[in-house]
Every structure is written in C-alpha cells, then in structure tokens.
Amino acid sequence: MLKFAAGLLGLAFCAGATFAQAGTLDTVKGRGQLICGANTALAGFGIPDSSGNWTGLDVDFCRAVAAAVLGDPTKVKFIPLNAKDRFTALQSGEVDVLSRNSTWTSSRDNQAMLFGPVNFYDGQGFMVRKKQNVSSAKELDGASICVQQGTTTELNLADYFRTNKMKYDSVAFQDEDTVLKAYESGRCDALTTDSSGLYAERLRLTAPDDHMVLPEIISKEPLSPAVRQGDDQWFNIVRWTHYAMLTGEELGVTSKNVDDMMKSENPDIRRLLGVEGDQGKGFGLGNDWAYNIIKKVGNYGEVFDRNVGEGSPLKVKRGINALWNKGGLQYAPPIR
C-alpha cells in the first residue's frame, strides 16, 4: 500500500511537471477570471469577514493581479487551500497563482514552482509582558518560553539561544490554543511563533495592551506568491504586480490620488501609470495595468496598512517590510 501510494505520488509530481502549460495569461483572459489559491483562514492574510468577503494581504495581491490582467479586481475566484494541498493545486493547474503565505525556499523552487517577490517578510518573534521591562530578545537569558511542539519554530528557538549563548526553559505544547493559554496563565515569560501570527495571538489575550512583541526576528520566513515553472510571461506579470504596488508607494501614488497623478510631470510616475511608454504591452497587458492595480486595490503601503498594519486590529509594525529607503527590505526594480 505504501509503495503504491509512493508510486502515485511520484506520478503526481511527474504529471504536475509535464502538464504545466504555457499561456496562463491567455487562459485567464479567456476565462475572464483569475483563480487564486488562498489560505483557509489566516487573520490579516486571507480570511472571510462577517459578510463572507475575503480580506487580507495575500488575497488583495490576487485582486491586484486580476486588476492588472482583467482590469477588475473582483474577477477572482479564491480557492481555500491547506498547507498540505497548496502545492499540488498549483502544480496541477487548479489555481493560476498561489498567494497563501508560503515561505520561499530553494527546495520549493526545485519542485516545478517559481516564487515571486516577497510580499511579506515574516519570521519568528517573541511576545512578552510589558511589565517585565524587556526591550530585546537578547535580554531573555534564563526565561521560560512557550512554543508549539514539533515545529520549526521550536528548532529555531533552540538555535537562537545556542548561538547567543543564553539559557532558556522550553514549555512546549501540541496546539497553539494551549500555548497561548499557558502563556496567559503565567507558565512562561515569553511566547514565540511567526511574527505574523504573534500579533493575532496577542489580540486573543485578556488584556492585549499589557503585552508587546519584541523587535527581533530570529528566522527567515519570506512569504511570497508562487506560480508554475515554464510560463515566464505569467511569472513576470505576477512579479511586476508586486513591484508596481511598491513603486506606487515609493512615488506617493495612492488609490485616492492616482487620477490626479496622471497629470504629474514626474517621468517615473508617468511611466508607471502608462501615460508614457509601452510598459504594459511588454507584459501582454494594457498600458493601464499599474493604474488599475493602484486605483482599484491600492499601493503596497495602503494594502499593508488596511490588512495587517495600523489600519487593522492586528497593528503589525512595518519593520523590515518598510520600503528600502525607509529602512526596510521592500525594493522594486525601476519601471522603464
């Protein structure tokens, strides 16, 4: 049975590799709809709200792609995918783009997938009580730390303390609810998980304002959209969708002022919005591709703010997700 299953799985991957068809752009245009693999429910990244509308940084990225390709951000069908089936769904062609907080790693790039630009630099962080007067993870020597069992989080934690020659007591539990409860009841001094989740966990505490997230990020979890290998045109569209959103923020073009910006004399803005040049044609899109993204979805800063940043309950700090000229890592190649 095991051999049979392994054989099937092998077959599955081969099939995935060979069937990765070219021409995703034409498929999407012909269908009139983008099919986007989303998370089943992750606060701030992909989660339906009370009226059933998808909200989040990742789903807004899909809307941006739809705006660029079809001119309409509502023409997206979201397929909720679990961690187990997300890559199969992409490889089998069930989704056109996977935008589901997936970490970009070399082995995943080797599995017939291409990861686009990082739309959220995530990584493991710590939450502590404010009254402990700790301002850096380096001060956690000797602390007891609540962590989820059997995850890479647990391994990263061990590595971090070993490299910094500090001691800690690990208080590990099977599921995140128990971890949070243990932290709340005072069984440990700090709680660690990926920082994207840390802010959501904080909100579920009795008094969120008594707790803070430390600035250190101790692991690299670059979250990025992914597409199938073998369709460079489509990969370019996905990549440049993110870059257009970044460029919009860098140049101060927002969904509110984009129409005024069309009259701008700044050549960068004129090229971005398609007033000058033929940027969109090169991608197989209209010249208003970036205008549509920014007008109908927003620039990166706006999307970040309303989904995970200060405009949302999560209140995640921009940190390393700030633009490159503001001390972060988000950097877009020039559009010209």
Place this chain on the structure above:
Amino acid sequence: MSDLTIGSRTYLQREKNPALPPPRLTSGPLAWVRQNLFSSIGSSVLTFLFLALALWIIPSLIDFAFVKAVWSGDAATCRANLDGACWAFIRDKFDYLRYGSYPIDQRWRVDVTEVVGAVLIFWLLWNGAPRRNVAALLFFIVYPILAFVLLRGAPLIGLPVIDTSLWGGVLITLLMSVIGIVFSLPLGVLLALGRRSQMPIVKAACVTFIEFVRGVPFITVLFMANFMLPLFVPDYLTPDRLLRPMIGTALFSAAYMAEVVRAGLQAMPKGQYEGAMALGIGYWPMMRLVVLPQALTTVIPGIVSTFIGLFKDTTLVAIVGIADFLRTVETARLDPSWAGPTISPTGYLFAASFYWVFCFGMSRYSQRTERRLSKGRKH
C-alpha cells in the same frame, strides 16, 4: 399438621391477624426515587457522586452560556465581560455561519431551498401525512433538480450562477448530509443484496468495493479525490471541488450502509425466503415485499447511527478546503476584529449545540419509528 384433626377446632384461628403495614409505595415520584436512585448503598453513593458532578458542571455552564453572557455589542463589550459567552459574536457572524460567502443578495435562494427541503422531509417522515408517496416522488426526483437550479443558478431563468467555492456554512453541512443520506441507503441496499447474490461477478464486485472502502480512512478518500484526480484527468473532466467530496461521502457511507443492511438480511429466518419462493414470487418482488421490509426494520438503529456518523463526518471536508459549518466557526473565531478570550469557547459551544440538536433529533425519530414498527411483532 397434627392439630388438623377432624372434630377438633384447633385449626380455626380466633384472633385477627395484626394488620400488615401498608405496602411500600410503588408509584409516585418518591417511590421512583427510592427504587431507582437509592435501592442499595452502592447505587446511593453513585447517585450522590453524579449529583455532585452535575451541580459542579451545570450551574457554571448555565452561568457562562446564559446568565453572564453578552447578548449584543461588539468585541470591546465582550472583552469587558470575560465570565460569559459572547453571543454578540455569533449574532454578527450568524449569516456567515449560515451561508458562507454566498452573495448576500442571492441568499434567499438558499432559504427557499432549505424551507422546501424541510417541508418535504417533514411530510415524508410524518406517519399520519396524506399521500406520502407523492412526497417521496417530490423529494427524490423533483427536489434535487430544484435545489440544483436554485443553489447553483440558471442564467436562463434569471438566476446568476453562484460558484460552489462561495458556498459554505450550514448550507454545506446540510447539503453534504442530505446527499449522503439520500444516496447511501439505496446504494447500500443494492450492495448488500449484491454481496449475498449467487452471481459470482456481481458478488465479487460488491465485496471488493465494500472491503476496499471500509479498509481506507475517509480522509484518504477525500485527499485522493481532491488532489490526485485533477492530476490524472483533463481539465474539462475534473469534477467541481464540492462535488468530489460529495461523491466520496456518498460512496463511503454506502459501503458502511451495505454492511448494516446485510446484517438485517442475515437476521431473516430462511423460511421467509423459502415461503416467498414457494409462492412463486420472483427475486425482486420477494426482496421488495417480503424480505427488505422486515430486514430494514430490524436494523433501523444501525441505519440511523450510520446517518448520524455521516452527519458528523461531513466536518472532515474542511481538510480539503471546503467551508462547512464547523470550518466557518473556526474561521469566524480567527477574525481579528472579534479576537478575545471568550470568542473560541462561544464558537465551539454554538457548534456543539448545533450538531447535538440534529443528531439528537435523528436519534429520537429512529426510536419512535422502531417502536411503531415493532408493534406488529409483539406477541
């Protein structure tokens, strides 16, 4: 015996017997308590233990669920009151839990489908109802078409198509269970008959199917249907993402149903078959008129527990990314705008009550049917 001599009168008793104490009460609440709760020291101890347990759990549960609960308000109101359930959260999320992402202006279609379905089921299950065969015809033939047209949409009559990726909540849970229940019983009966058939190929096919399905966990079937199928079949042949687990559920429960029905068939005395055959009744009429009515009556408890199991198993479709009721509760409790310590307990309490009401209802109905059908066999 020596004083029973004739002529002597010693056998006559002259005094009245002293009056016996009145018999202990055998009816009334007090007697019931004595007989059932305090009949011996052991049972008295158990009674007190359970009483203590109930006193320990129930008041705090009622306190949490009703007395101290927050009935309206927002996340801040709930955070201010951590001793009670946050029903305001359920109220806000109620529509999402019912319909998932189904477009708001089209939700009446779900309501209509559910109301029609409920009326038909009631008609079908209510013994005194007139023309139940019409109800059966409507429910099994007309209703599925109506439900399909209403839920999915038909542009021809002005109903826009609603993609199944938007369906969710109670709608999915009810849909999955009704489809599973409606398909698994007839399929199960056919499989059971096939397994007891004399024809070797039919028998082998049925045995293989039943044993294969029962030997594989349901989750595996779902995974295979969802991730493997699209890799092997061309795009246009790939069934809808919701249809795949539906087919899986129906086939899966059919295999279990087949074994339950087979138990009933085996419980039939051989005389029933022989009697029918002696009268010259053919195979299908014999099964339909003589064997199955008796066999199915015997196994009603088994059939209903399979149904209840199926109803609860529908929660497993969440792992293939379908937003059934439990999954929508999960999603709702993760919403950052409602985050708080009482949100998760409230959500799960609501989910538990939902499943309990349905399962308990099914179990009560089966008990009533059993009693009604067994009347004829009481001697």
